[in-house]
Amino acid sequence: MTIGKWSVQQGGIVNNVNTLNRLFIPKSSISQLQHHEEPVYTWLLEVAKIKQMSEPTIETFNKVFLYSFGKYDLQFDEQIYNSSLKKQQEIRSLKRIARLKEQR
Numbered sequence: 001m002t003i004g005k006w007s008v009q010q011g012g013i014v015n016n017v018n019t020l021n022r023l024f025i026p027k028s029s030i031s032q033l034q035h036h037e038e039p040v041y042t043w044l045l046e047v048a049k050i051k052q053m054s055e056p057t058i059e060t061f062n063k064v065f066l067y068s069f070g071k072y073d074l075q076f077d078e079q080i081y082n083s084s085l086k087k088q089q090e091i092r093s094l095k096r097i098a099r100l101k102e103q104r
Contacts, residue, residue, distance in 0.1 A: 001067060004060040008068050013043075017057065023047070030065070031074045040084040041065070048091040058092065 001008045005017045013030065015023040025043055032042040047053055047061050062085070069076040 001064075001071070003064055005057060006060055006064040008064055008071055013061075013064055013068055015057075015061075017052065023050070027068070027072045027074075030068050030072065031076075033080065036087060038083050039080050040087050041080060044081075044084040044088050045091060048088045048095070051095070055092065058088075062088075 005015055007014045007016060012024055012026040012028075014025075017023075030043060033039045034042045034045065044062065044065060048058055053061075066081075068074070
């Protein structure tokens with residue numbers, strides 16, 4: 001399945017924005033967690049931190065990320081997902097502020 005610049009392939013998720021510098025997330029690490037105040041899905045945060053990732057690209061990734069849990073039969077936790085999206089929003093807000101400062 002492909003949505004925008006993201007593809008869910010047999011081995012994992014691939015970003016096709018830049019053919020020389022593709023981001024590949026192996027299916028074995030998609031459900032990987034980080035522990036902040038509460039557990040969060042690592043890749044929902046890591047993708048948001050990448051400077052070159054636009055808002056629409058991140059939104060598309062969120063859909064592909066969710067789809068991949070079903071495709072690969074991974075254990076999904078809605079509470080962790082919601083916590084991850086909340087933390088991701090914080091990261092995205094900081095990126096927007098940084099971009100605005102750069103435009104000055």
